[in-house]
Amino acid sequence: MRGISDLHHDGLVITMQISTARVLRILVDGGSSVNLIMLDVLKAMNIDEDQIIKKSNVLVGFNGETRNTLGEIYLLTCVEGVSSYERFRVLDCLSSYNAILGRPWIHNARAIPSTYHQCVKIPIEWGITTVRSDIPAQ
Template structure:
């Protein structure tokens, strides 16, 4: 990691959600949260946010995924040092039974809606419509409540 990248990460507030068992805050969605006309879309929940030291677009929030994934091309565009990558091949099995080999894993900071976290990402080298897949590990760690219908996420924060 470069010294400028380390300084940027150090400036990211490391706040956590105040949610703890026994301190449950109600989160609701209403018509004012709707983005566009819900009758005209059946879209996936796609967001943009800071990953590492870069603002990344076209991130799929996928509550059915058991891993967070990032594409190798995205890491190259972020100019991530290969020393940060733990090389270990693993096999992912998709919904339709197809398999993909992960190249390894990397830990990166994420920052969304005032909440920062440190997440593990599997690295894939393949063509994809999405740059990053955020699965249940990120959703549970940050305590995100995603709504495909409203096309937004909510995070309990102060």
């Protein structure tokens, strides 16, 4: 039996199709009020910066640090047959993640993320599909 200190506390990290690219290292974060994507990821996807709607917003991180976004962009997301156009705020900074899916995506997909089970369950027409984390539960 594992002790409480042995339990993992990993974030829920998935891979999904965004626009025309398969994007790795996407954090599903129910604590985030916006969807974020990094500028470097858009460049790697060959999406021109002209497609970013210039609209700077101030984001406040959990540690109180503030950062301005470059703008926003609408991109098609698809995972396990569930597709939707999502608004992403664009950040030009270094990050451990290529994108962060916050409550807007979670609510639009009617998804139920579980960091404990390291998966996201999403209702689909013929039942429920499970998106497993890139980081397997220990």
